[in-house]
Amino acid sequence: MQTFFIRSLLFLFLVLPSVGNSQSFNAYKKAGDEAFQAKDYNAAMHYYAQAIAKNDKDPYLCYRYALSAQSFSAFEVAEDYLLKTLKADKEKAFPEAVYHLGMVYKNLGQYEQAIQQFNRFITENSQGGLREKAIEEISACGRAMALLEEPDQMEIVHLGKSINTAYSEFGALKRGDTLYYSSYRFDNKKDKTIPSRKNSKVLISVKNGQGRLLRKFNDEEANTAHVTFSLDGNRIYYNVCTYGIGLDIKCTLFYKEKDNRGRWKKTGIALPDTVNLKNFTSTQPTIGYDSVEQTEVLFFASDRPGGAGGLDIWKVSVGKEDKKFGDPMPVEAVNTSDNEITPFFDVERQVLYFSSDRVQAMGGYDIFSWKMNQGDAVVEQLFPPVNSSFNDIYYVLNEEGETGYFSSNRPGTYYLDKSNKACCNDIYYFRPIPPEEKMDSFLVEDNSLAPLPLPKQEPALEKEPETLEDFLPLALYFDNDEPDKRTRRTTTRKNYDETFQKYYPKKELFGENFAAPLEEDQKEEALLLVEDFFENEVGKGHRYLMLFSEILLKRLENGEEVEIFIKGFTSPRAQSDYNLSLGKRRVSCLKNHFFDYKNKIFKPYIDAGNLRITERSFGETSAALNVSDALEDLRNSVFSPAASRERRVEIVEIKIGEE
Known part of the structure; x- marks a missing residue:
C-alpha cells in the first residue's frame, strides 16, 4: 500500500500527464480520473479544476475534486466542493459525500459540524460499513471536544525559518547541542520524470543555528531520512527510500558505524533481509531498550505481512555483543487495522x-503512548495542544524527558501550496507550561481577578511588525549593478517593486553559480545558503516593505508627520565613485516606491511635507570586509550570499512628529 512517507511528502511533486490547454472537457476529466486512480491527488485536482472550469454544475467532478482535495489535506477546498456536490447531486448518486464532509469537518477541528454530518449520514443510510464508521466518528468527535476542555499542559513553539521551509521538515532528534532532522526539498537531477521528484536529506542545526546538511552522509540518488542512534552512540540508523513508478516508493533500513577518527563511515550497511523484507517498506527507525529482556531494541514502521493492517509498528532485538539482529515482531498491543507510524x-x-x-484521533494522525512490559497497560492519547485535528507525527522527547519535538501540518505551518493551504509538515518544539502559568487568573491588590499576563517566552510563530519602528532596520536587496547597469547616474525611474520582481526569480541562477565548483555535500550546503537568503531576506524584505507602507499610510491618515531615513549599500566590485552613484540610485529606487505606491497615494503627503524621505548613502565604504572585490571571481563577488547581502538599501530610522 501507499506509505505515509509518500502521502505526506511526495504528492505535490508528481508528474502531471500531458494535457494541452486546447484539450476538451472529456480529456481533462479522463486525465483527472487516471491521476485519481493512481492516487496522485495533486494532479487529479489540477485536471478536475480544468474540467470544472468548463462545467461547474457536474456533481461527479465536484465530488472527485473534493475527494482529491481531502486526500491532499486541502480541507477548506474539500469542504467547499463537498457542499457543491450535495447541492448539485439531485439524483443522490454520491451519498458518501455526507460522510466525507463529516471527516473534513473533523480534520478542521469543527467537531459539532462533523457530528451533524455523521448523524445525517446515519439517518440517510440504513446499512453499510461507512455507517458503522460514522457511529464511531461521532464518539471520537465527542472525545475530541472533551479533550479540548482540558487545560493546556504544554506550550507549542514553531521552530521558524532556520529549520522549517515551505517543504516538509520532520524526524527531529536532539543530541547534545545538535538537532538532527530531515527535509524533503532537494532536487534529484538524475530523476527522469518531468518535473523531477524531490529527495529528502538529513540536516543538522547546531546551537539553534541555521540548518545545514549532515556532511558526507546522504545518498545522492535516493531519499535519506529518519536518524536514530544506538545506545552506545557508535551506530547511526536511518532509512533510504527509492522511487518506483509514480507514487510507488520503498524504504530500507541502514546503519553506519564510526571509523577510527570517530566519524561516520562513508558506506552504510543494510539491515538483513529478515528486517528489510523484499517488496515491503521498512522505515522510521528508533532505538529503545527492553528492561525485562535486557536488550537493545530497534523499533520501525512497516507494511509487511503479519501486522494488523496498513503500516504497523515492529521491533527487532539487537545483540549486546555481536550486534546481530533477531527476528522482527509486531508490537501487537499498539497496532490496528489503521496506520501506526513514527515510533x-x-x-x-x-x-x-x-x-x-x-478513529480515536482528533483528526488526521494523533500521537499515542504505550508503556511496555506492563501487563495492564493501555494505549493512551496525548492531550492538546500537542495533538490537534491535523497530522501530528514524529514525536520525540529530549534527554530530560519533559521537552521535545514533533512535526505537524497544523495552521502556522509554512504551506507550499498557499492557495489550497496544503503541504507540508513543519517541526514544532514543546515544553511544559510552568504551574503558576496554568492559572486562568490571579489576584491584584484589591483582591479582584485580573487576566494572567502572557508568559515572557518566545512566541509560537515569528511575530509580524506592528509599528513602523518594529521594522527597523528594513533591508531591501538588489541584483548586481541594479538598478540601471553600467551608468554613473544617481537617480532612476524604476521603483523597488520592479527591481524585486526581476531579481527574486533568479534564485536558482544564483544558487547554481555559487555552488558550481563545490563537491556534492558542499554544493548542497551552498544551495541552502542561497535559498535561505532569497527566501528569508530578499522575499521577506519585499513583503515587509508592503506591510510597512500600509502602516505608514494609516499613520499619515491619522495626521502624523513621518520622516524616513534611507541608507544605500553596494558590494565592492567597482571604483568608489561608481559605487557611490550606485548606492544613490538604489536610494532613488526606494524613494520611487513611495512616489508610485498605490497610484501615488503618498503624493499629497509628500507635497505637503507630512512625509519626508532623507538619504544617507555610503557606497562601498559600508561593504563588509570579507566580500570579494575581484572582478574575475564572479562566484564570490556576484553570486555569493555575502556579496548579495551588501547590495541593499535600508530604512534605518523613523522620526514621528504631529501636525
Whole structure:
C-alpha cells in the first residue's frame, strides 16, 4: 500500500500527464480520473479544476475534486466542493459525500459540524460499513471536544525559518547541542520524470543555528531520512527510500558505524533481509531498550505481512555483543487495522510513542503512548495542544524527558501550496507550561481577578511588525549593478517593486553559480545558503516593505508627520565613485516606491511635507570586509550570499512628529 512517507511528502511533486490547454472537457476529466486512480491527488485536482472550469454544475467532478482535495489535506477546498456536490447531486448518486464532509469537518477541528454530518449520514443510510464508521466518528468527535476542555499542559513553539521551509521538515532528534532532522526539498537531477521528484536529506542545526546538511552522509540518488542512534552512540540508523513508478516508493533500513577518527563511515550497511523484507517498506527507525529482556531494541514502521493492517509498528532485538539482529515482531498491543507510524521509545520510562490515524484521533494522525512490559497497560492519547485535528507525527522527547519535538501540518505551518493551504509538515518544539502559568487568573491588590499576563517566552510563530519602528532596520536587496547597469547616474525611474520582481526569480541562477565548483555535500550546503537568503531576506524584505507602507499610510491618515531615513549599500566590485552613484540610485529606487505606491497615494503627503524621505548613502565604504572585490571571481563577488547581502538599501530610522 501507499506509505505515509509518500502521502505526506511526495504528492505535490508528481508528474502531471500531458494535457494541452486546447484539450476538451472529456480529456481533462479522463486525465483527472487516471491521476485519481493512481492516487496522485495533486494532479487529479489540477485536471478536475480544468474540467470544472468548463462545467461547474457536474456533481461527479465536484465530488472527485473534493475527494482529491481531502486526500491532499486541502480541507477548506474539500469542504467547499463537498457542499457543491450535495447541492448539485439531485439524483443522490454520491451519498458518501455526507460522510466525507463529516471527516473534513473533523480534520478542521469543527467537531459539532462533523457530528451533524455523521448523524445525517446515519439517518440517510440504513446499512453499510461507512455507517458503522460514522457511529464511531461521532464518539471520537465527542472525545475530541472533551479533550479540548482540558487545560493546556504544554506550550507549542514553531521552530521558524532556520529549520522549517515551505517543504516538509520532520524526524527531529536532539543530541547534545545538535538537532538532527530531515527535509524533503532537494532536487534529484538524475530523476527522469518531468518535473523531477524531490529527495529528502538529513540536516543538522547546531546551537539553534541555521540548518545545514549532515556532511558526507546522504545518498545522492535516493531519499535519506529518519536518524536514530544506538545506545552506545557508535551506530547511526536511518532509512533510504527509492522511487518506483509514480507514487510507488520503498524504504530500507541502514546503519553506519564510526571509523577510527570517530566519524561516520562513508558506506552504510543494510539491515538483513529478515528486517528489510523484499517488496515491503521498512522505515522510521528508533532505538529503545527492553528492561525485562535486557536488550537493545530497534523499533520501525512497516507494511509487511503479519501486522494488523496498513503500516504497523515492529521491533527487532539487537545483540549486546555481536550486534546481530533477531527476528522482527509486531508490537501487537499498539497496532490496528489503521496506520501506526513514527515510533519513538523513551528508554528511562519504558514508554513507546507513535502516531496513528485510528478513529480515536482528533483528526488526521494523533500521537499515542504505550508503556511496555506492563501487563495492564493501555494505549493512551496525548492531550492538546500537542495533538490537534491535523497530522501530528514524529514525536520525540529530549534527554530530560519533559521537552521535545514533533512535526505537524497544523495552521502556522509554512504551506507550499498557499492557495489550497496544503503541504507540508513543519517541526514544532514543546515544553511544559510552568504551574503558576496554568492559572486562568490571579489576584491584584484589591483582591479582584485580573487576566494572567502572557508568559515572557518566545512566541509560537515569528511575530509580524506592528509599528513602523518594529521594522527597523528594513533591508531591501538588489541584483548586481541594479538598478540601471553600467551608468554613473544617481537617480532612476524604476521603483523597488520592479527591481524585486526581476531579481527574486533568479534564485536558482544564483544558487547554481555559487555552488558550481563545490563537491556534492558542499554544493548542497551552498544551495541552502542561497535559498535561505532569497527566501528569508530578499522575499521577506519585499513583503515587509508592503506591510510597512500600509502602516505608514494609516499613520499619515491619522495626521502624523513621518520622516524616513534611507541608507544605500553596494558590494565592492567597482571604483568608489561608481559605487557611490550606485548606492544613490538604489536610494532613488526606494524613494520611487513611495512616489508610485498605490497610484501615488503618498503624493499629497509628500507635497505637503507630512512625509519626508532623507538619504544617507555610503557606497562601498559600508561593504563588509570579507566580500570579494575581484572582478574575475564572479562566484564570490556576484553570486555569493555575502556579496548579495551588501547590495541593499535600508530604512534605518523613523522620526514621528504631529501636525
